[in-house]
Amino acid sequence: MAIFKVPRINTEQREGIILQVGEIVYDTDQEVFYGGDDSTMGGFLIGQNSGDIVEKIELQEQDIFNKFIILSNTPIISQNVILTPEGGITQIYGIDYLVSGNRLKWNELGLEGVLEQGDVLIIQY
Numbered sequence: 001m002a003i004f005k006v007p008r009i010n011t012e013q014r015e016g017i018i019l020q021v022g023e024i025v026y027d028t029d030q031e032v033f034y035g036g037d038d039s040t041m042g043g044f045l046i047g048q049n050s051g052d053i054v055e056k057i058e059l060q061e062q063d064i065f066n067k068f069i070i071l072s073n074t075p076i077i078s079q080n081v082i083l084t085p086e087g088g089i090t091q092i093y094g095i096d097y098l099v100s101g102n103r104l105k106w107n108e109l110g111l112e113g114v115l116e117q118g119d120v121l122i123i124q125y
Helices: 011-015 061-066
Strands: 024-027 032-035 044-048 054-058 068-070 082-085 098-100 103-105 120-124
Touching (some): 011 024, 061 068
Antiparallel strands (some): 082 120, 098 103
16 A cells, blocks of 8 residues: 655745645645645645634724735635625625635725725635
């Protein structure tokens, strides 16, 4: 029987490289696997130990200015990210917000001018 051991790397090291297509690394800080596509800095998330991720992020002044937030992980399928402002209704992907890598952004989309500092976003992916 053969055993394939995936190279281990910490987050700081991983975020500084572009993994090639077919490369896989194990992020020892996040305890998840990342794969390469020859273009995404740090690779893309391909597996983790638990199910869905739910984040609650309180918006800061800088988030409102930037019109984006950074998610703690990179969603496998960006279009499957669900955004609900706490106490509000679920927003529509592509109309109210977009996800690119680990950035959830609303620049020139439906949430621009609506979100305020102190609002709490519930993000599921």
